[in-house]
Amino acid sequence: MRILFIGLFLAPWAIFSQNDISVHVHNVPSNKGNINVAVYNSDATFLSFDGVFKTGTEAAHEGVVQLMIEDLPAGRYALAVFHDENGNGKLDTNWLGVPKEKVAFSKGRMKTFGPPKYKECAFQIHSDYEIDVKL
DSSP states (O other): OHHHHHHHHHHHHHTTOOOEEEEEEEEEEOOOEEEEEEEEEETTTTOGGGGGGGEEEEESEEEEEEEEEEEESSSEEEEEEEEEEEEEOOOOOOOOBBBOOOOSSSSOOBTTOOOOOOOHEEEEEESSEEEEHHH
């Protein structure tokens, strides 16, 4: 009986527990600027500026850069990563909208005619999670 009571008492904390994503960004070409990560939690908002669920930024350095995205509830997420080499806080594109700075996504890859879809990039977390992304 006591175990059942303790389990019922702790269940709400387990449901709402927060998780961290450790993002390892590989192939960073230089020490200039920052590595930015945008976390999305739905197909409807994927890659929209207003739809970003959470963000993370770390100073760039050649090779591998590690970022932590903290306090995420269990769920389905997709990441968009870019190397803001000039440090202006935005992804620079050419007149066609093609990125001039290196971009990458969780699981999905840039296509010939645009970015991948949310479902191609999404992953499920139930606890702390590590992911490797290649620029």
